[in-house]
Amino acid sequence: MAGRATPRLADLLTLSVQTRRDAEATRRALHRRDRGLVADYEDEPTDGPTGDRRRLLAWTRRVQNGQVRQRLHAGWWTALTLGAVAAVFLGVGAALAVFRYDGTRPINVLAVLVVFVALPLVTAAVSALGMLGVLPRLWPGSLPGLGGAVVSAVASKLPGAASETAEALRGELRRGGKVLGRAGVWAGWSVSQVLALMFVGSGWVTFMALLATSDLAFGWASTFEVDPEKLRSGLLSLLWFAPGVVPDAQTVELTISERAVPFTELYQADPDAFKSWWRPLSWLIVAYGIAPRLLLAAWSVLRMRRAVTTAFDRHPAGQDVLRRMKTPLVEAGGPNGDAAQTDAGQTDKPFVDQTDLETLETTETKTSETWSVIRWSAAPTPGVADDAEVRDAGGGCTLEQDQATLHDTAAAGRPVRVYVKGWEPPLAEFTDLLISLRDQLGDGVLTEVAVVRRGETDHAAASVWARKLSAIGDPWLRVVAATEPNRTDAAAEGTP
Amino acid sequence: MSAPRFVVVGHPNKGKSSIVATLAQDERVRVSPEPGTTTAADTFPLKLDGRTLYTLVDTPGFQRARAALRWMQDHEANADQHPAIVRRFVEEPQHAEKFPDEVALLRPLVDNDDTGVLYVVDGSTPYGPEYEPEMEILRWAGRPRMALINPIGPANHVDAWRDALGQYFGVVRVFNAVTAEWQKRIELLEAFGQLNEAWQKPVREAIDALETDRDDRRRRAAQIVSHAVVAAMRFRVEKKLEEYANPDEHREALEKQYRQGLRDLERDAMDRVEEVYDFVDLRRQETDEGSHHNELGDALGDLFASGTWNRFGLTRQQLALMGAGASALLGAGADVAAHGLSFGVFTLSGAVAGGLGGWWGGGKLPKAKLLGLPMGGRLAAVGPSRNVNLAFVLLGRARLHHRVIAQRTHARRDAVELPASGLTWDDALRKRVAEALRPVLKHPEDDAVAADTRVRLEPILIDVLRSDTRDAGS
Numbered sequence A: 001m002a003g004r005a006t007p008r009l010a011d012l013l014t015l016s017v018q019t020r021r022d023a024e025a026t027r028r029a030l031h032r033r034d035r036g037l038v039a040d041y042e043d044e045p046t047d048g049p050t051g052d053r054r055r056l057l058a059w060t061r062r063v064q065n066g067q068v069r070q071r072l073h074a075g076w077w078t079a080l081t082l083g084a085v086a087a088v089f090l091g092v093g094a095a096l097a098v099f100r101y102d103g104t105r106p107i108n109v110l111a112v113l114v115v116f117v118a119l120p121l122v123t124a125a126v127s128a129l130g131m132l133g134v135l136p137r138l139w140p141g142s143l144p145g146l147g148g149a150v151v152s153a154v155a156s157k158l159p160g161a162a163s164e165t166a167e168a169l170r171g172e173l174r175r176g177g178k179v180l181g182r183a184g185v186w187a188g189w190s191v192s193q194v195l196a197l198m199f200v201g202s203g204w205v206t207f208m209a210l211l212a213t214s215d216l217a218f219g220w221a222s223t224f225e226v227d228p229e230k231l232r233s234g235l236l237s238l239l240w241f242a243p244g245v246v247p248d249a250q251t252v253e254l255t256i257s258e259r260a261v262p263f264t265e266l267y268q269a270d271p272d273a274f275k276s277w278w279r280p281l282s283w284l285i286v287a288y289g290i291a292p293r294l295l296l297a298a299w300s301v302l303r304m305r306r307a308v309t310t311a312f313d314r315h316p317a318g319q320d321v322l323r324r325m326k327t328p329l330v331e332a333g334g335p336n337g338d339a340a341q342t343d344a345g346q347t348d349k350p351f352v353d354q355t356d357l358e359t360l361e362t363t364e365t366k367t368s369e370t371w372s373v374i375r376w377s378a379a380p381t382p383g384v385a386d387d388a389e390v391r392d393a394g395g396g397c398t399l400e401q402d403q404a405t406l407h408d409t410a411a412a413g414r415p416v417r418v419y420v421k422g423w424e425p426p427l428a429e430f431t432d433l434l435i436s437l438r439d440q441l442g443d444g445v446l447t448e449v450a451v452v453r454r455g456e457t458d459h460a461a462a463s464v465w466a467r468k469l470s471a472i473g474d475p476w477l478r479v480v481a482a483t484e485p486n487r488t489d490a491a492a493e494g495t496p
Numbered sequence B: 001m002s003a004p005r006f007v008v009v010g011h012p013n014k015g016k017s018s019i020v021a022t023l024a025q026d027e028r029v030r031v032s033p034e035p036g037t038t039t040a041a042d043t044f045p046l047k048l049d050g051r052t053l054y055t056l057v058d059t060p061g062f063q064r065a066r067a068a069l070r071w072m073q074d075h076e077a078n079a080d081q082h083p084a085i086v087r088r089f090v091e092e093p094q095h096a097e098k099f100p101d102e103v104a105l106l107r108p109l110v111d112n113d114d115t116g117v118l119y120v121v122d123g124s125t126p127y128g129p130e131y132e133p134e135m136e137i138l139r140w141a142g143r144p145r146m147a148l149i150n151p152i153g154p155a156n157h158v159d160a161w162r163d164a165l166g167q168y169f170g171v172v173r174v175f176n177a178v179t180a181e182w183q184k185r186i187e188l189l190e191a192f193g194q195l196n197e198a199w200q201k202p203v204r205e206a207i208d209a210l211e212t213d214r215d216d217r218r219r220r221a222a223q224i225v226s227h228a229v230v231a232a233m234r235f236r237v238e239k240k241l242e243e244y245a246n247p248d249e250h251r252e253a254l255e256k257q258y259r260q261g262l263r264d265l266e267r268d269a270m271d272r273v274e275e276v277y278d279f280v281d282l283r284r285q286e287t288d289e290g291s292h293h294n295e296l297g298d299a300l301g302d303l304f305a306s307g308t309w310n311r312f313g314l315t316r317q318q319l320a321l322m323g324a325g326a327s328a329l330l331g332a333g334a335d336v337a338a339h340g341l342s343f344g345v346f347t348l349s350g351a352v353a354g355g356l357g358g359w360w361g362g363g364k365l366p367k368a369k370l371l372g373l374p375m376g377g378r379l380a381a382v383g384p385s386r387n388v389n390l391a392f393v394l395l396g397r398a399r400l401h402h403r404v405i406a407q408r409t410h411a412r413r414d415a416v417e418l419p420a421s422g423l424t425w426d427d428a429l430r431k432r433v434a435e436a437l438r439p440v441l442k443h444p445e446d447d448a449v450a451a452d453t454r455v456r457l458e459p460i461l462i463d464v465l466r467s468d469t470r471d472a473g474s
């Protein structure tokens, strides 16, 4: 399992669920945990996106002994199985209803066609349109909400693990489904296609079973005036690949049910004519009820896999996990390990606000090779390499300079770090720029706002930034804290 | 000429609302560490007999000053038209959506000719170029203006701010929005008046009215305190016992009830003093037996903690100094005063009907009879205290509390914290108070005496509370 490099939905959800649970833990504890997880994984490729993906996959399967993923995985399959059982139940039930035959009246061919051919065909066509992206355009933006509503309606009725999975899904959908991206949509399509397939498939199997165990007679009655000749030619064109199974004109004519002569007499005269309908029906169900659905199911599952991989690769929490896995853990060990840990935990949280910010290591430098750096309103830029290109915006810049910075940064397409002064509040002119930057960069490109603090008093202000920016609700937007070097004592220092 | 309006503007989170809350003595002004809490201009008029003398206007902070200034520059004609362009900016229909904050904060500037601008900055954060567009816009608005440096944090950037602000504002002052004492607030108001010759008269009038009002509040506070102290000196709890019941079994419960009753009296009085100063939502955790670790308790101590009595009560010498009459009265009370806890006088009357004192029982015994209770039961009672030290302890605490409340600004959002000590009685004052209290100590049961005591105590307390807050003018 460790070697497989294809993330599953459970891996994706594990990233989401685990990082939400991690919100309570100190960064040091998380670093210790994740750094430890990777220890026996060193021989795997270490560079490039595939290496990162493998590393992250290993993480989802090992964190908390893999229990989170296991439960999510089991939950997903439990839910699917339950759904499948329900679909089979429905399919068998529908088949028993339309193929009911007690010798007094023939099975209505048209009813069979409606339930097991026309209905599946129409829903398959709607699904296909949806998968092609036509339907979401009809209801733009409503899909995550709709999905969330469906999931939450189902969630409470599911057993343990499955309801956890549903909760995780719903959580993501509630947050706008951005992290799941298309994976959520395709998961929805896959499930619906597989369940629909189960319905028609079990209907067809029931039909076969009834045929094998009892005599069935078919007739066709319609409240509409259907011309027997037209019906036959219609069937012929539908079954163009097997014209031989279509009953001949006489049989079609003969098996019209509403006649002066009672059905039992007609049946006695020529039972084979009434029985011969099973062939075209069976073919129609297979060709138009089952086959398209099979294709759609296969297609949507494939697309789901791909979407899951994409979402997994750019999951906003993934970057944090990878950083923790890759960065060596430095601990100043005291004689008593536990005591040292609690101390470290406390110094990790310098202020009481719950929006604790990750503090950047000032030794960690960003170069313009990998990151774009924006300096808002002449904020200090700790942690930026001397030769790195830094773009300015805000403060003394003109609006045109802002636009140029925005344009250049978006064009570079690299992750962005924006430095801001922690002692000033976030203004609308900043969030305006940030939001358009995020729009232009698109989902999946990390954007860090580094709030530079000078003294203890700026800590509260920094958490104001964190709250304000988290209200934007963009999963790839992160707020981190940075400390201005050589300026830790705010009270003692003069003016720039 | 209409009354001047002083519009408080600036960057978000620099204490604009705090300044308005402090000057308007109104704790309902929304002050918050969250920027963008004030979303529309709020007016706080100062009225004298229904006549507005001046109006303070709290506004949201600048959010898109650069873009706003750019719009104005793009529409610039001549410098003498700058105010007109600011007006156009405000009236431009699209700007309500594009610049909601700027429109809300500039509208009061263009609406009314008698408008002064107060620009607020935080003197504990460094000056930066992001402030220039704001100040430039204010210059364009063309109103008399003043800059206020509000030192929010410990760092000191005041000098740099003075330099920068000096280029845009004729007057630059430092004013701490949250801790400013009364005199500082009055001086600031005077400075507002000086922004425009014509404003001096209404502002002067307003200041006089505020001073009068402040003295009136002290008077009302003194009234509340003297009421409470007299009530405390008359306070008593009692319980009717079966004839053969063991009174010691009830003693502890009764004493506890007595102490709690006194605490309630004190707490109630403090609440009402706060109300007099327009503090309604003040956080002041209640002091209950056993819960000494709260804001009030930490500083003042529980009313019955022995430390409290040592701090606020009088020493034996002081008690003796007050004269033979008083000390005779106090009797053994002086000894128990030191630990304070058992000063309540536990008495046990022989038979209810025969009764001791009778003035408390007076109202009750007939009732008891009516209810058909058996005769011959006994009445256990705690109080009233004959210990003058109880009055001094209550008064000492009330003085501290009053001083803190009277000086507190309405911008503060923290809980009330009282210093552990700091106010003293001089001998003459102590004597006057003891004299005033003597009648009620002698005849706690007599309503007329109690009323008389209140009348005698009140003017003394007015003087005391005035001198306790003397730095605040008058």
Ligand SMILES: Nc1nc2c(ncn2[C@@H]2O[C@H](COP(=O)(O)OP(=O)(O)O)[C@@H](O)[C@H]2O)c(=O)[nH]1
Residues within 6 Å of the ligand: B010, B011, B012, B013, B014, B015, B016, B017, B018, B019, B030, B031, B032, B033, B034, B035, B036, B037, B038, B061, B150, B151, B152, B153, B176, B177, B178, B179, B411, B413
């Ligand atoms: N310690 C202290 N805090 C202040 C002072 N002035 C404002 N604050 C705090 O700064 C924050 C913003 O104040 P507020 O008056 O709402 O600012 P506004 O946005 O300009 O109206 C609040 O949390 C205030 O309590 C001050 O002089 N001293």
Ligand SMILES: [Mg+2]
Residues within 6 Å of the ligand: B016, B017, B018, B030, B031, B037, B038, B058, B059, B060
């Ligand atoms: Mg405000």
